[in-house]
Amino acid sequence: MSHTQSAACCNTPAVISKGYKEQGQFITIDGLKTYTTGPSSAKQGILVVYDIFGFFPQTLQGADILAHAHNEHQFRVFMPDFFEGKPADISWYPPDNEEKGKKLGEFFQTSAAPPKTVERIKSVMSELKSSNPGIQEWGIVGYCWGGKIVNLVSASGTLFKAAATCHPAMIDPKDAANVTIPMLMIPSGEEEKDAVEKYEAELKVPKKVEWYHDQVHGFMAARSNLEDEKVKAAYEKAYQTLLTWFHNHM
Template sequence: MSQSHACCTVPPVVADGYKEKGEWTTIQGMKTYATGPQDAKTGILVVYDIFGYFPQTLQGADILATGDKERQYQVFMPDFFDGKPADISWYPPDTDEKGKKLGEFFSTAAAPPKTLERIPKVLDEIQSQRSSIQQWGILGYCWGGKIVNLTSQSGTRFKSAAAAHPAMVDANDAKGITIPIALLPSKDEPKDDVEKWEKELKVKNLVKWWPNQIHGFMAARGDLKDPAVEADYKKAYEVLLNWFHETL
């Protein structure tokens, strides 16, 4: 079937004033956004970008959870920054001060080991509450894309992975990835880095560029009032849904 199923079922994108459909709970002491039917057999862990919870990111989680009525997921987005995300005004880092603040954030709150060690505990606690979940996928935006790469190595508990406009793309990460992975780079991701990463993969993969969109368009930096952004945002979530349908 050449026409993907999700493209026909994803609801219209809300450009302004989005009201999330899920609920807020606490997992491993972290505020966590949970959405989707509690009897769904597949869970998707979403790792947000460094700016934390934004309406565009929450809407994306809801689209993944219930955007395709034929195939729904339980989606969870923990607050790995414990209520202290980066300030979106720091990006792009076009001044020394902004660059310094972003650098400090990446080396402290956003240092990958801190988040990586929490993920298994998060899955354990969710599974203890939602015994219906039989398998897991993972999605990360920007910084979260780096976390996805690092947690998709040998021994991972995830069955499928995806990263949207990923930060810190590294071919060395690709060598050890053991599960199917999709990468959705924007025009701001370094082409050479992505191509080197892609060449090192030994697993089923999908790389789809969004040449007209900025870094962050599927998450905190997406200007959904712009019709061109809104259209690509919807298409990109259709790609993600179809990827998870295919690999989970």
């Protein structure tokens, strides 16, 4: 399916600064607690790979925005709990002392080891496709750590039609050469400029890079301070970009 951008696609629901109550529900997919939101009649699905802090209200709100922002082109969104109830503690970030650095390092080597999640996505998607036969196309978006996962599952033979990474971690220009589907990147001011530019240059697919130089790593997910009007405005704008990307490439 091919859709051009319309004004309606960018009408994101009002962003709630504090005390957000998710619109979807939690189900079990491949043995994992999974947040799902959006109409069951949707013909397109989006898999969300959260950041290392798991099911935060800001990230759940983002999933709801993706699912409900356009009455005529809605997505069914799924966000599995790849850490099985044991995400990283947000107090570990930023890792500005030895103890925090050690805890984050251990988490990335065990629970957040990318190959482990890449393999789990294969079985998750197998069940999602089987249980949602009405979904004809799939997109994928990842935040921070999830951005690395998105790159790794966007290579030849991917199940996904379009991809996006939001303030991605572990940016490696070598990953770009293997990407075979349209790729959006939304870097924050804390991503390494040289790495992002080299990555962008290596992409051979439809691509877009939209910088948010005045925002922190995580501003679209767990580390977003939506009570700050400047952050809230950036969050809203970035989700408009994300929606437009999926509307145009799915």
